[in-house]
Amino acid sequence: MYQALKNYLAKHIEITDEELTSFCSKFKSKITKRNEVLLKGGSICRHMFFVNKGCLRVYLVDKEGRESTRFLVPEGRFGTAFPSFILQEPSQAYIQSIEPSEILLLTYLDFRELPNILPGWEKLYRINLEHDYIASIKRIESLITMSAKERYELLMKNNPELIQRLPSKIIADYLGISQETLSRLKSKK
Amino acid sequence: MYQALKNYLAKHIEITDEELTSFCSKFKSKITKRNEVLLKGGSICRHMFFVNKGCLRVYLVDKEGRESTRFLVPEGRFGTAFPSFILQEPSQAYIQSIEPSEILLLTYLDFRELPNILPGWEKLYRINLEHDYIASIKRIESLITMSAKERYELLMKNNPELIQRLPSKIIADYLGISQETLSRLKSKK
DNA sequence: CGATTTTATTGACATTTGTCAACATCCTTC
DNA sequence: GAAGGATGTTGACAAATGTCAATAAAATCG
Numbered sequence: 073m074y075q076a077l078k079n080y081l082a083k084h085i086e087i088t089d090e091e092l093t094s095f096c097s098k099f100k101s102k103i104t105k106r107n108e109v110l111l112k113g114g115s116i117c118r119h120m121f122f123v124n125k126g127c128l129r130v131y132l133v134d135k136e137g138r139e140s141t142r143f144l145v146p147e148g149r150f151g152t153a154f155p156s157f158i159l160q161e162p163s164q165a166y167i168q169s170i171e172p173s174e175i176l177l178l179t180y181l182d183f184r185e186l187p188n189i190l191p192g193w194e195k196l197y198r199i200n201l202e203h204d205y206i207a208s209i210k211r212i213e214s215l216i217t218m219s220a221k222e223r224y225e226l227l228m229k230n231n232p233e234l235i236q237r238l239p240s241k242i243i244a245d246y247l248g249i250s251q252e253t254l255s256r257l258k259s260k261k
Numbered sequence: 262m263y264q265a266l267k268n269y270l271a272k273h274i275e276i277t278d279e280e281l282t283s284f285c286s287k288f289k290s291k292i293t294k295r296n297e298v299l300l301k302g303g304s305i306c307r308h309m310f311f312v313n314k315g316c317l318r319v320y321l322v323d324k325e326g327r328e329s330t331r332f333l334v335p336e337g338r339f340g341t342a343f344p345s346f347i348l349q350e351p352s353q354a355y356i357q358s359i360e361p362s363e364i365l366l367l368t369y370l371d372f373r374e375l376p377n378i379l380p381g382w383e384k385l386y387r388i389n390l391e392h393d394y395i396a397s398i399k400r401i402e403s404l405i406t407m408s409a410k411e412r413y414e415l416l417m418k419n420n421p422e423l424i425q426r427l428p429s430k431i432i433a434d435y436l437g438i439s440q441e442t443l444s445r446l447k448s449k450k
Numbered sequence: 451c452g453a454t455t456t457t458a459t460t461g462a463c464a465t466t467t468g469t470c471a472a473c474a475t476c477c478t479t480c
Numbered sequence: 481g482a483a484g485g486a487t488g489t490t491g492a493c494a495a496a497t498g499t500c501a502a503t504a505a506a507a508t509c510g
């Protein structure tokens with residue numbers, strides 16, 4: 073059950089089996105159905121998620137009910153409604169599992185205890201943050217400098233597996249364009 | 262010379278005068294002219310900057326010479342071409358001081374030494390990262406869910422002083438819209 | 451202070467993207 | 481495997497935004 077998480081840690085830091093076990097014991101497992109909602113907008117996000125299998129989607133819903141995807145979290149990655157989780161304030165975003173998934177959950181309190189449990193955690197977490205932040209900078213740049221078509225081509229180049237795997241509706245609102253526009257981009261070229 | 266930096270640290274962590282002094286000694290001061298370029302695209306960003314006075318702009322230039330502003334760094338804040346600095350790889354972005362400025366520079370090597378010099382640094386840096394990352398998430402969301410007009414109104418609400426202070430050309434390319442569109446938004450309402 | 455350059459505004463028009471609607475297709479779920 | 485719902489495609493049109501050009505206004509620098 074904790075294999076993917078263990079691999080993830082072992083790949084990034086020096087860690088004993090004991091530490092690994094006590095680290096993993098903080099996580100609770102959860103099986104989710106397709107489209108199951110794990111966090112509703114307006115409530116405080118109490119968990120950090122690690123995706124064992126499946127895929128999470130962090131998304132926004134506007135007053136007219138239109139959705140935009142903030143992040144996608146495929147297996148082997150951590151994810152949460154970051155602003156809400158870190159600041160422990162109500163979330164703008166929703167979280168759902170867009171596929172039947174197997175998720176590990178870590179509470180906020182346990183998350184804040186990790187540096188004490190696992191000496192290497194602080195550094196690992198920081199490096200993760202740096203990379204996530206860099207990824208978000210790249211995304212901002214793609215949004216302010218590129219056309220819808222260019223952004224789609226970039227995603228296709230960097231994450232072809234996501235495009236194959238997810239409904240194009242979700243790809244569209246991740247790119248910040250309408251479903252119809254994406255459909256036309258695909259057929260045009 | 263180090264007053265703003267000292268205030269910044271003292272506000273966020275417990276720190277002795279001695280630590281403060283040895284911390285500050287790592288920074289070199291630099292006076293820049295209006296529009297002076299501190300980093301050219303294509304070269305590796307070797308410094309973290311702290312703005313004492315003035316304002317830095319981190320921006321992109323496309324093949325046609327068009328510019329987009331990735332970040333603005335007003336006084337009292339840290340800034341750098343983050344992906345390039347952290348990964349020590351060639352930067353997409355340029356950095357310039359858009360006003361005559363007083364900047365403190367920290368080299369990459371010294372930056373990596375800070376955790377050893379100043380015990381509280383690691384945590385302060387991590388908290389900073391979290392906040393910058395959250396800000397970038399909010400910006401992504403504004404870009405995928407809001408119209409140009411809404412984004413402008415949001416910026417006006419959150420950073421009115423930036424709008425007053427900077428040429429609207431730069432505000433426009435920070436928002437990812439053309440100068441003409443911004444001009445029309447302002448006159449319309 | 452005045453000359454020169456930069457920045458801002460406005461109009462006309464092109465392009466991109468969104469919206470709505472109709473229909474087709476796929477996919478779940480019983 | 482059939483029914484119903486979700487998703488994808490396409491067309492016609494609307495709205496938002498970009499582009500180019502002309503001009504005005506403002507800021508910089510000697």
